[in-house]
Amino acid sequence: MSTPGVDLLYTAAELRSRPRPPAGRAVVMTMGALHAGHAALVRAAREHVGADGQVVVTVFVNPLQFGEGEDLDRYPRTLGADLEVCADAGADAVFAPSVAEVYPGGDPQVRITAGPMGERLEGASRPGHFDGMLTVVAKLLHLTAPDTAFFGEKDAQQLALIRRMAADLNFPVEVVGVPTVREADGLALSSRNAYLSEAERASALALSRALFAGRDARAGGPKEIRAAARAVLDDAARLDPPVMLDYLALVDPADFTDAAEDHTGPAVLAVAARVGTTRLIDNVPLDLGAPR
Numbered sequence: 305m306s307t308p309g310v311d312l313l314y315t316a317a318e319l320r321s322r323p324r325p326p327a328g329r330a331v332v333m334t335m336g337a338l339h340a341g342h343a344a345l346v347r348a349a350r351e352h353v354g355a356d357g358q359v360v361v362t363v364f365v366n367p368l369q370f371g372e373g374e375d376l377d378r379y380p381r382t383l384g385a386d387l388e389v390c391a392d393a394g395a396d397a398v399f400a401p402s403v404a405e406v407y408p409g410g411d412p413q414v415r416i417t418a419g420p421m422g423e424r425l426e427g428a429s430r431p432g433h434f435d436g437m438l439t440v441v442a443k444l445l446h447l448t449a450p451d452t453a454f455f456g457e458k459d460a461q462q463l464a465l466i467r468r469m470a471a472d473l474n475f476p477v478e479v480v481g482v483p484t485v486r487e488a489d490g491l492a493l494s495s496r497n498a499y500l501s502e503a504e505r506a507s508a509l510a511l512s513r514a515l516f517a518g519r520d521a522r523a524g525g526p527k528e529i530r531a532a533a534r535a536v537l538d539d540a541a542r543l544d545p546p547v548m549l550d551y552l553a554l555v556d557p558a559d560f561t562d563a564a565e566d567h568t569g570p571a572v573l574a575v576a577a578r579v580g581t582t583r584l585i586d587n588v589p590l591d592l593g594a595p596r
């Protein structure tokens with residue numbers, strides 16, 4: 305399979321054989337089924353390294369970060385279309401390894417542990433998810449050896465953990481966050497949106513509506529932010545099909561602990577919910593002002 309303008313690489317050896325240009329190499333890691341959110345990451349990477357730099361996109365559905373009963377087997381795999389998206393957005397190469405290429409010895413014995421920040425919110429709902437995610441991100445950073453790595457703010461806790469891993473374990477990479485790309489009606493782009501029926505998609509809009517209601521209430525502080533978002537989600541629980549809330553949380557982005565009632569400065573309002581059989585997450589960054 306090949307697409308003009310972008311090289312498709314399957315093995316670590318093929319990656320290693322590609323010279324790294326003096327202008328630098330940027331990586332965008334994905335699980336494929338690429339959409340405009342991923343394209344924004346690739347464009348940001350291209351802009352960062354310039355015309356003489358190199359942009360590598362990884363496409364790998366990492367079994368290690370999926371739990372029992374999750375959607376590993378049905379996760380969309382659309383490599384042909386992904387190559388087109390990467391070429392259009394300005395990538396030079398796509399690294400799409402097999403599971404055996406990434407884990408030649410089977411499941412690794414030695415793994416990255418996400419620590420306390422990885423046990424909250426997404427980590428509480430998906431035990432082991434962040435250990436599996438950080439383990440593959442560490443491996444892909446070693447395999448691709450980039451100067452910069454681009455991740456979406458849509459997965460805010462993931463981004464915070466990757467930053468923390470890079471800092472705590474001295475990874476020689478600059479981690480860059482890219483704002484969430486949304487549909488015109490507010491729905492955050494996500495590969496898992498492909499699972500939604502029309503009616504489910506209509507219900508799923510409550511996630512972004514709740515976040516925007518919380519953001520609109522930010523002058524009132526954490527209590528009002530949480531109440532405004534909660535009211536939208538309470539109504540959404542009565543929709544057909546219903547939005548089944550997993551969590552709504554206003555957290556300190558430094559460690560993803562709950563923001564105190566007198567919290568000031570940056571905060572993240574995050575939500576996770578199930579619509580039908582599809583689990584969706586979304587968040588908005590907030591600035592709650594300077595300490596009084």
Ligand SMILES: Nc1ncnc2c1ncn2[C@@H]1O[C@H](COP(=O)(O)OP(=O)(O)OP(=O)(O)O)[C@@H](O)[C@H]1O
Binds near residue numbers: 334340342483
């Ligand atoms: N709407 C979006 N805007 C910006 N970045 C995004 C968006 N959706 C995903 N990303 C980022 O793209 C990268 C790859 O994510 P991934 O392949 O899991 O896509 P996804 O759409 O989030 O999939 P899923 O539905 O499985 O969560 C991550 O850094 C993620 O944060």
Ligand SMILES: CC(C)(CO)[C@@H](O)C(=O)[O-]
Binds near residue numbers: 441
């Ligand atoms: C970072 C990542 C590619 C690791 O598998 C994945 O968690 C994702 O797509 O967000």
Ligand code: BAL
Binds near residue numbers: 335369459462
């Ligand atoms: N976008 C996060 C990857 C996952 O849900 O496993």
